[in-house]
Amino acid sequence: MEEPYGEVFLIDKPIEWTSFDVVKKVRNALRIKKVGHAGTLDPLATGLLIVCAGKMTKQIERFMGQEKEYTGTFELGSTTESFDLEKPVIFQAETSHLSEADVEKAMEKFTGEIQQIPPMHSAIKVDGERVYEAARKGKIVQIDPRPVFIEEFELMKFENPTIHFRVVCSKGTYIRSLARDLGNELGVGAYMSSLVRVRIGEYKLEEAHNLPDLIAEIKSR
Incomplete structure (x- = not known):
């Protein structure tokens, strides 16, 4: 029996996108409902956004609490x-x-x-x-x-x-x-x-995915 799906994505949020825009894009690519982000970035800010999918949405509060x-x-x-x-x-x-x-x-x-x-x-x-x-x-x-x-x-x-x-x-x-x-x-x-x-926390921007590349990778699975 397969384990329930869960994944964490490190994303470099583009300028003028809301954090929810990014979540929606990932959700549509994955075709699942349980997707959320671990800490809002304003639309005019860029940088690291942690997006959790599936069973990993239970970890959102833990990510949000980090420095x-x-x-x-x-x-x-x-x-x-x-x-x-x-x-x-x-x-x-x-x-x-x-x-x-x-x-x-x-x-x-x-x-x-x-x-x-x-x-x-x-x-x-x-x-x-x-x-x-x-x-x-x-x-x-x-x-x-x-x-x-x-x-x-x-x-x-x-x-x-x-x-x-x-x-x-x-x-x-x-x-x-x-x-x-x-x-x-x-x-x-x-x-x-x-x-x-x-x-x-321990997650750095240099480890993050460019959003268009990540979406393409998800859709190619």
């Missing part, structure tokens, strides 16, 4: 309603007075356990409704701060007003909120202009 590592860029001196490029950029303040030392000093305040408020344009639920759906209707939703753990928050390069960063963090950390809070700490505002998830 995450990201690289990306923040833009200082401007912000957006969503704190990424999904919404129009609004100028806030001049940044020419800021030095690399200023940025590093501010970043130090966001390591260890911190209290973080998720952005209004996020998938968390408040009173049974996803916050981004409430935001699109113009509703004001009270989002309580939640504890997250930032293991490392490293400045890779500062090309004023662009910050190139690397962050290692716990489940539930919003990098867009980190951009917002760092911009507020520096007094000039900020938003996330790019984001790549490079690791989830």
Whole structure:
């Protein structure tokens, strides 16, 4: 008797795809219903997405709970309603007075356990409704701060007003909120202009499949 089917796919999520778009593509290729992902990546983010199929969907919570590592860029001196490029950029303040030392000093305040408020344009639920759906209707939703753990928050390069960063963090950390809070700490505002998830626990982006190649491979079985 055959064992029940189960498989884990490491996928490099393309830009402008939702995590559910990727799941749907894999589900259609496999022709089974039980397919899910282990941790949302925003449409404008790229990088490692773990997709579980069949009996491996029981492992989703275990994958989701693992440490995450990201690289990306923040833009200082401007912000957006969503704190990424999904919404129009609004100028806030001049940044020419800021030095690399200023940025590093501010970043130090966001390591260890911190209290973080998720952005209004996020998938968390408040009173049974996803916050981004409430935001699109113009509703004001009270989002309580939640504890997250930032293991490392490293400045890779500062090309004023662009910050190139690397962050290692716990489940539930919003990098867009980190951009917002760092911009507020520096007094000039900020938003996330790019984001790549490079690791989830022991799983690395360099091990991930290009999505079209993976779909072709599944269909050729």
